[in-house]
Amino acid sequence: MPDKSVIIGDMQAILPMIVLWVTASVIALGDVSLWKRGNKAINPLLAIVGVLVAFKFLVNTPRVASGATAFAKSLAIDPLGQISGIALLVTAVLSILLAWTYLKNRGLDHAEYYVLLLLSLTGAMMMASANDLIVLFLGLEILSFGLYVMAGFARTEERSEEASVKYFLLGAFGSAFLLYGIALVYGATQSTNLEQIRATLSSSSGAPGPMLLAGIGLLIVGLGFKAAIVPFHQWTPDVYEGAPTAATAYMAGAAKIGAFAAMLRVFGALTPVAASWLPAIQILAIVTMVFGNLLAVTQTNVKRLLAYSSIAHAGYLLVAIAALPSETVNGIASNAPDLAVGGALFYLFAYVFMTLGAFGVLVYLSSKGRDVQHVNDLRGLAKREPAAAYAMMFFMLSLGGIPPTMGFMGKWQIFYAAVTGQQIMLAIVMALTSAMAVYYYLRVVWVMCFEETTEAAAPEPVARTGAMAAIMLAAAATIVFGIAPNLLNAITGMGP
Amino acid sequence: MLSGYLPMLVMLVLATVIAGSMVIGSFFLGPKKPSRFKSESYECGMTPVGSARERFPIKFYLIAMLFIIFDIETIFLYPWAVTFRDSVKSVKMFYLAEMGVFVLILFVGYFYILGKGALDWDEGREPEPVADPSIFKPRPPIRFGNEYSGPIQIASKSESGTPATSAAAGPGKRL
Numbered sequence: 122m123p124d125k126s127v128i129i130g131d132m133q134a135i136l137p138m139i140v141l142w143v144t145a146s147v148i149a150l151g152d153v154s155l156w157k158r159g160n161k162a163i164n165p166l167l168a169i170v171g172v173l174v175a176f177k178f179l180v181n182t183p184r185v186a187s188g189a190t191a192f193a194k195s196l197a198i199d200p201l202g203q204i205s206g207i208a209l210l211v212t213a214v215l216s217i218l219l220a221w222t223y224l225k226n227r228g229l230d231h232a233e234y235y236v237l238l239l240l241s242l243t244g245a246m247m248m249a250s251a252n253d254l255i256v257l258f259l260g261l262e263i264l265s266f267g268l269y270v271m272a273g274f275a276r277t278e279e280r281s282e283e284a285s286v287k288y289f290l291l292g293a294f295g296s297a298f299l300l301y302g303i304a305l306v307y308g309a310t311q312s313t314n315l316e317q318i319r320a321t322l323s324s325s326s327g328a329p330g331p332m333l334l335a336g337i338g339l340l341i342v343g344l345g346f347k348a349a350i351v352p353f354h355q356w357t358p359d360v361y362e363g364a365p366t367a368a369t370a371y372m373a374g375a376a377k378i379g380a381f382a383a384m385l386r387v388f389g390a391l392t393p394v395a396a397s398w399l400p401a402i403q404i405l406a407i408v409t410m411v412f413g414n415l416l417a418v419t420q421t422n423v424k425r426l427l428a429y430s431s432i433a434h435a436g437y438l439l440v441a442i443a444a445l446p447s448e449t450v451n452g453i454a455s456n457a458p459d460l461a462v463g464g465a466l467f468y469l470f471a472y473v474f475m476t477l478g479a480f481g482v483l484v485y486l487s488s489k490g491r492d493v494q495h496v497n498d499l500r501g502l503a504k505r506e507p508a509a510a511y512a513m514m515f516f517m518l519s520l521g522g523i524p525p526t527m528g529f530m531g532k533w534q535i536f537y538a539a540v541t542g543q544q545i546m547l548a549i550v551m552a553l554t555s556a557m558a559v560y561y562y563l564r565v566v567w568v569m570c571f572e573e574t575t576e577a578a579a580p581e582p583v584a585r586t587g588a589m590a591a592i593m594l595a596a597a598a599t600i601v602f603g604i605a606p607n608l609l610n611a612i613t614g615m616g617p
Numbered sequence: 618m619l620s621g622y623l624p625m626l627v628m629l630v631l632a633t634v635i636a637g638s639m640v641i642g643s644f645f646l647g648p649k650k651p652s653r654f655k656s657e658s659y660e661c662g663m664t665p666v667g668s669a670r671e672r673f674p675i676k677f678y679l680i681a682m683l684f685i686i687f688d689i690e691t692i693f694l695y696p697w698a699v700t701f702r703d704s705v706k707s708v709k710m711f712y713l714a715e716m717g718v719f720v721l722i723l724f725v726g727y728f729y730i731l732g733k734g735a736l737d738w739d740e741g742r743e744p745e746p747v748a749d750p751s752i753f754k755p756r757p758p759i760r761f762g763n764e765y766s767g768p769i770q771i772a773s774k775s776e777s778g779t780p781a782t783s784a785a786a787g788p789g790k791r792l
Binding site for chain 1: 711725728729731732733
């Protein structure tokens, strides 16, 4: 019999995930029995309650500096997992609010959406606290399966179907690459446990063998697929465009947080052989920043624009990863790794608030007959819907990294980590491409404020409360944490 | 080091020999009476040639898909049962609780599909009103490869290339 305290400790570690699963099950079962013909608003309400309870449990989990694990060292109980878990739950609350409005207005109001969202959230949280490559893969798959279906949730629309199939096929390839990488790394280090891998790598001397190199390469490809890094980004614009906007918002947030939390863990464990993978990450970061921003410039569809913008943001986050191995700079111990992890987490929060806010404005404007996603749909918005237009302008400024918004603080933190970690080249590219990005973000603002609408008035959406709440939450967070970034650190318990 | 794989090699050789001898033996010994339906390529009972956009009953696929899921989950019970029987008494409660959780997850899925009506074949459900009446127009019937049960006549090459259909009068005789 395993020790009772061990079982209790294990259960405590996954308590937020259990809560999410139970909520998903209650919604799924209740929707086919108790409130089969009743008010469907109970589904998003229950989902939000579940996420909040999970949040409560996650915050209450005792904070251990590091090294605490559960389930025979396969799950880590550490700040990285807990803070990215908080970011994921925030994403979930915002996307449930958005979905509430969007699904109702588009006539897609089915309980399955919330069930899938909560289940894939469970996977993302597992991925964020995985201390073992197999658990990481498992979490990734649970996350992805939900997203594949959510992308095709508007199943009568061809675009949505296309997005779903495309995402599924390419995602399956990405998973296969990742799994192959895990197998090769296991072959080279005799372990799938990240701590164990790190210990093995730091104790062995000499250059890493070809098996390890191939394994690391495949891990980069697999995780790069999920995080939408150039040149593995091709699915992103199509899937973001085709999926229902609320699902796109969730996908943009949860998949990115899960993938980057996993990357921080994996590359943290691979630090002893950093010389072999750092050049690859540096090149990928530069290529991602440049191409993500360049391709976004020509987009006329706001969802595609935000997709390329999310690719560019993935590039900025890669800069943080490149600063991870700088444990010593010129022979002196450096705090660059801590800064990189902290900066990446802060940036993920900022990314979630501003990206979900921007998608939220699109959701806010969409109705049954009219799915707002083209730039032209936003023409003259400042006159028609001033509140939505100003919110959108605010999110665009934040995405562009203009102070005093959260986007600026996030970029600044990553920039600082990169400079501390002697990644000067990456810092320069990051600053230049951020300046380039301001062009296409401000073009949206220009269209909203200075161009006249030519269209007839669209039918009023049925419900707007959820999206309005989400936009307000996101906008408030963007400005408050932009002015007082330490507040976020105090709330989530992250930072130095 | 590789000696542990010897049984596998033996298994491989045995499987190859047995399966190979069956195929070769039936090829040489079996009587050959080819017919049109026999020589058609086989694709899960569907007619292999024709438009891919035919209407076909989707219920079977749904049931089959759900069956596979629950089948695989049920198979997991067998190794568990063997381990459970042989395990020491102190861990039995723990094992039982773990299987309880597993079955609980299984049952959530089961009751969900039950409530969703995925296992209803036809009974008790009103047909849904159809918006587009054009789908009721006559359309070529759905054929399965084994529908025709009348006497089989082999098409002779001389008859202008079309298959001989004069003798066939069964209900499934449509090509």
